[in-house]
Amino acid sequence: MIYFFNRKTKSIIPLIMILLLFFVPMKLDNLNIQSNPLIVMEEAIGGIFTDTETNLQMIEANVLMNINETFKEEGDFMISFDGNYTIYNPGETQVVTIAAPFYSYYDIEKTLKIEIEGMEKEFNITQLFLSKYEPPSLYGRKYAICVANISSYSNTSIRYTFSSEINKFSDTIANKDTNIFDTIMITYDVGTARAWNGVTTETVEFRIYGEQPKYFYNNTDLYDNLKFSIFNFTNGKSYVWSWEETVIEDYWVFVEYAYESLWTLHPTSGFLLVTSIIVMVISTIYIKSRIKD
Numbered sequence: 001m002i003y004f005f006n007r008k009t010k011s012i013i014p015l016i017m018i019l020l021l022f023f024v025p026m027k028l029d030n031l032n033i034q035s036n037p038l039i040v041m042e043e044a045i046g047g048i049f050t051d052t053e054t055n056l057q058m059i060e061a062n063v064l065m066n067i068n069e070t071f072k073e074e075g076d077f078m079i080s081f082d083g084n085y086t087i088y089n090p091g092e093t094q095v096v097t098i099a100a101p102f103y104s105y106y107d108i109e110k111t112l113k114i115e116i117e118g119m120e121k122e123f124n125i126t127q128l129f130l131s132k133y134e135p136p137s138l139y140g141r142k143y144a145i146c147v148a149n150i151s152s153y154s155n156t157s158i159r160y161t162f163s164s165e166i167n168k169f170s171d172t173i174a175n176k177d178t179n180i181f182d183t184i185m186i187t188y189d190v191g192t193a194r195a196w197n198g199v200t201t202e203t204v205e206f207r208i209y210g211e212q213p214k215y216f217y218n219n220t221d222l223y224d225n226l227k228f229s230i231f232n233f234t235n236g237k238s239y240v241w242s243w244e245e246t247v248i249e250d251y252w253v254f255v256e257y258a259y260e261s262l263w264t265l266h267p268t269s270g271f272l273l274v275t276s277i278i279v280m281v282i283s284t285i286y287i288k289s290r291i292k293d
Helices: 013-021 038-043 190-195 270-292
Strands: 057-068 076-089 094-103 113-116 124-126 141-150 154-167 183-189 200-209 227-233 236-246 253-258
Touching: 057 183, 057 190, 076 141, 076 183, 113 141, 141 154, 183 190, 183 200, 190 200, 200 253, 236 253
Parallel strands: 057 200
Antiparallel strands: 057 076, 076 154, 094 141, 113 154, 124 141, 183 253, 200 236, 227 236
16 A cells, blocks of 8 residues: 555545545535526527528517426426517518528427518428528527518518427437436527627517526626516516617527436435545545555
8 A cells, every 4th residue: 555655646646536526416506607508509499590691681579489387297398489580671682591590309390380571481491501600500400491582672571480399308308418417498599680780679588487497597787788677477477688779799598497307416326425435535545644654
């Protein structure tokens, strides 16, 4: 044992102990962090954008997501999406390809409708949409693609609607290894507004029925042009984000639910027990070797 703890190895023992402590899970139930993982924009329902640079302006956007948390069991949500966008063309009539991004566990194929000036349009759904504004998706982003005729010197209304059930513990999400986390985030990608020319007035409302989220996006202290409010209604609350005639600096808005999952480690966890024993054994050996010296 003395040979193991020579002067060179003794100096790294504290470092090994510190590294082991990083593997000991810690529950941060009281840490109210209102932030998002870097990849969450990939997991978001988005606004709309084109495949090339454009002088078209998205002068107004109104998005409503009805989120029914009381649907089925805990962790099941029924979401109804209604996105309304007004595009202004300051020049001659243009025919453009428009994409609306969705995360793959939203089942949009059966219920999605796209309307331009009140007329229903045909669309395709693809996993890959090459655009100056959207990098290749690595986490399951998919796109509803349609061709739009944007009239000259006038406004054109574009509307996307769909309903979808999402479930944190569903096979679809489990196959993407997202069930290792004990949270589910419902996110809207407002950053897509920057794909259009000029400024935008936009309102995004999450109308949530039933249990309310543990965390939500609120960066009004960082962005002066963002307004955020919470309103009560019967059986729920509305979370409303809004911007007025501005370039939207935010990338997304979201709400987050936290759950106990099979992957959550508790004080009786075997991993926690083994890790604690290892730390104790190394500590004991290290102290004894110091005493012998």
